[in-house]
Amino acid sequence: MQYLPQLIFILLTITAVYLFSKKAKQIKRNIFLGRDEEINDNKNLRWKNVLLLAFGQKKMFKNPLVAVMHFFVYAGFIIINIEVLEIVLDGILGTHRLFAKPLGNFYTLLINAFEILAVLVIIFCATFLIRRNIIKLKRFASKDLNGWPRSDANYILITEIILMFLFLKMNACDTLLQSRGYGHYGETLTGNFIISSNYHFILQNFSNQSLVWFERTCWWVHITGIFIFLNYLPYSKHLHILLAFPNAYYARLIPQGKMKNMPDIQNEVLYAMQPELAPTEPSTEHKKFGAKDVFDLSWKNLLDAYSCTECGRCTAACPANITGKLLSPRTIMMKTRDRLEEIGKNINVHKIFTDDNKSLLHNYISVEELRACTTCNACVEACPVSISPLDIITQLRRYLIMEESNAPQEWNSMFSSIENNFAPWKFSPDERDKWVSES
Template sequence: MHLIQQILFILLVGTAIFLFVKKAREIARNVNLGRDEDISDNKDQRWKNMVLLALGQKKMFKRPIPAFLHLAVYAGFIIINIEILEIILDGILGTHRLFLPFLGSLYSFLIGFFEVLAALVLIGCVVFFARRNILHIRRLSMKELNGWPKSDANAILITEVVLMSLLLCMNSADLVLQGRPEMAEHYHATSSFLVSSHLTGLFTGMSSGSLMAFERICWWLHIIGIFAFLNYLPYSKHLHIVLAFPNAYYSKLMPNGEMKNMKEIQNEVLYMMEPDKAPAAIEAAAPMTFGAKDVKDLSWKNLLDAYSCTECGRCTDSCPANMTGKKLSPRKIMMDTRDRAEEVGKNINVNGEFKDDGKTLLNDYISIEELRACTTCQACVDACPVMIDPLSIIMQLRRNLVMEESNAPQEWNMMFGNIENNMAPWKFSPDDRDAWING
């Protein structure tokens, strides 16, 4: 019987890892659909950002209460899963609490510590569920979260509650079985655990056979749940658990307000303003496109941003355009970019290469109205806890609208014409530029 369980467990582990790696490779390919971008400067600052922002969640603490709960859930879930190593080895080798003989009294301390974290995860998930579904916090109840995004968030919270409950019930049943002489050979004595020891009263009336079956069911459901979570992760916004680290490392280091300009356009303006600096022959070829129309025109970092989005809504909550009722939501920009990258990836999976599907990120996913509402104030960039830059995508899409499609508001076109003809945004002769000082 034990041999059959070991074989089934090995098959479970192998299948779970295979499916996760397969999807992870697809996501890596989708991110690499973007243009090359060299982000290799200032490594010391980048490592510091990764530690403070991704691991330490520094920017989350602008709102202390949800930040503490999030840190408890995040740290708890990650640290508790260290125990998964023992569970995996127990499943493969057919042992029970493999590390107990090696760690002695330290083992009970560690399990007790894990249980405290599990209790904090339970509390945090219940509070987060209430914030989304009972209190209806504004940024967690916007229309872009209707449907799958809301179901995804709730599914993760419920899953974590179930997994932590299974862990505590499994340990509590284990403690009761340790006190029964007929089970001493398999259930080795440990000290009482900090949380599960208070639950033993729920199980003392059960027979040893029933209790052992219950403990084993909890064990199997817990590990199956962990592997199911692992393979659900790449399809969920909770992929940020993994991608927050590289995204923080490769985040923008320029001061807020400083934007990347297209050198080719800067040169054209320079040569117009100061013709003597124009070279006799332009050697550099003009870029194929200006700005971005679809995900392949964005950089790989833009696409990594999209896959790293936590959908927390802090960017949208801070956006002045959104506050005044305009259609723009920086969170939706990131969600749309990720959805389009996924759609392009599925197209490649089916056809072996991308076949034109008649859609683009611009217009089919993100509207002109949304793009024009942006004031480029950088509030969304400053608010993001994992250093995502929605503004970069907005600016590239707007550049494509203006420079490829000549699609700009009338007021912008008047300004462009004045700059081109008069070398200033205002409609008067260049000879009169200094007239304002007279008198």
Template sequence: MQIVQQILFILLAGSAGLFFFTRAKKIYRNIFLGAKETINDNKAQRWRNVLLLAFGQKKMFRNPLVGVLHFFVYAGFIIINIEMLEIVLDGILGTHRLFAPYLGGLYNFLINSFEILAVLVIVPCAIFLVRRNIIKLKRFISRDLDGWPRSDANYILVTEITLMLLFLFLNASDTLLQARGVEHYAAHPTGNFIVSQYLQPLLTGLSDSALVAVERGSWWLHIIGVLAFLNYLPYSKHLHILLAFPNAWYARLQPLGKMDNMPAIQNEVLYAMQPELAPTDVDANAPVVKFGAKDVFDLSWKSLLDAYSCTECGRCSAACPANQTGKLLSPRKIMMDTRDRLEEVGKNIDKNGEFQDDGKNLFSYISIEELRACTTCNACVQECPVSISPLDIIYEMRRSLIMEDSNAPQEWNAMFSNVENNFAPWKFSPDERDKWVMEN
């Protein structure tokens, strides 16, 4: 029976690892469908971003209570899963608490610490469920979360609570079996643990065989749950648990609001003013320069990494003045729509071997009305806890509208015409630029 469990465990863990690797490989490919961009300056600041923003969750602490609760959930869940090393080795080797005889008193200290952390995961997760489903904070009930995104968050919170409870019941049943001297469990007695001992009264009436069933059931459900969670992450907003770190590293460091100029446009202006500088040996086979972004291929790979890193927390939309005044724009939706389009493109490539035109692009997901509602105030960028910039995507799509499609509101076109003819937004010739002073 023991060898059967070992074989089942190896097959389960191997399959889970293979599925995760396959999905991770596709996400990596999808991200680098984007345009090339080199981001490697100021490495010291980038490491600080990783430490403070990704691991330390600095921006979350603008609301101290929520920041502390979220940190408990994140750090607690990650640290507790260090014990997975022992669980994996026990599963492969058929042993019981493999590290206990080698670590001595340190082992009990570690497990007690893990149990305290388990409680610190359960309580915040329960509070977050209440915030989402009973209190219903505005940013959790907005229409851009309708359907799967809202359910996704609840599934993850319930799963984390369940995994922590399984961990505690595993320890409670295990230590009871040790106390009863049941073979296999009594070989390396650890004594009771700080939290799970209070669950033992729920189990004391069970027979030895029933208690073994509880212990084995908790063990198997815990490991299956962790492996399932691992493979669920790449399909969930909780992929940010992994991607927050590279996203913090590659965050843009220039001042908020600074737009990157396009050399092709700068050159066009230069050649118009100084035609003698225009190149005469133009390569007819050179790729056509695109202005802005019509589809995910035109966005920087960093923007596509942003899309996969989005936590869907809604802090960007809650801070967005356009969104808060009833406009259609939601920065969170911009990121979710970009990710949805990128996923669609990835499936197209999987099916056809290469991308086949499907008659869609980013504008099939993100409307012109949303793009024009943006005030470019950078509030969304400032608020994002994982260094995402919805504004980069909005900038590029606006550039495409204006420069590729000549699609602009009438009042914008009038301003563009004035700038082109009068070198200023107003309808005065350069010689009469001070005329407005006399008229007012």
């Protein structure tokens, strides 16, 4: 009976870690359903990107106030995990504040810092909730967030606030019991904490037993909440907390405006100009141009889809969206992720992917959305986590044009002019200089 809480805690921890690693493996498998793309050049610059873009959140500082708030919420989340480590060890070993004695005064300093962070997290999460639900910023009020995506953001913010309150209340009860010299609490002399100890007056009239009950309840709910949060992450846009780091490492290093060429097409043009270079044996392999489904996108495109925070900065910067077109780069990323998750579930059930007669192109992303893109790159520039919705758009559009010959009449005239006249206009190349003649 004495070891029952430890046993329950160990079972809870094993279950939480097992479920999280199972889902993490599925996400990794889903990402690598994408086609291969070699990205391992310029390692120094890539590590610099991890430091600046992921840790430093450099792009967020375009709006310093929001960046500072986001940074504290994020830092609070990361740093408070040190405190979670102590909670987990206490739960497994049946100890109480394991680090307090060995760390001495430094321990009190650490918990004080965590408490300040906890208060900042509460204030800033509440501000984010107000921005989303009361002020209703345009990029959070748009229709593409209706339903689950909007609730997801609210759930996480509310959960963070609750977790921080539990942490503060647990500390308040603990230090009050210490000051009363009660049981093993009396032996853990951490001293008062900077925030929570100010609330002793609210708890003063409670008996020692009630305080122990409060403290233990906060401890259990706090750690159970963290385990639930851990397992909720893979289903949420907040997966970016983890994936922003690999995504920053594998970020595109070539200049933003530079388009990726298709080597197969380049070769076709080359062989047309220099037939002597063409292979003597015609290839029997059917090459697909562009992308129809997530399998045709690269693993980096799919990592992008899982890393998207759904912040909408890309959509707010998109000229097509601003001028009322159907296109929203945020929705492109959300739909890519939805399709990938659907395929993942299909594989979970059938062991291998079983054709479901659907594809990312048409079933998820429409021709109208794709045609609206001006390829201006504003979405890529605006994204704080180095995602390129444009890369997915161009690949789907290439499939549309080159595999389905699906283009508006105006584009077809332009294509045939390029093919015949080497320019988008309907003039013969021989007449190209005519405009300079005086007549």
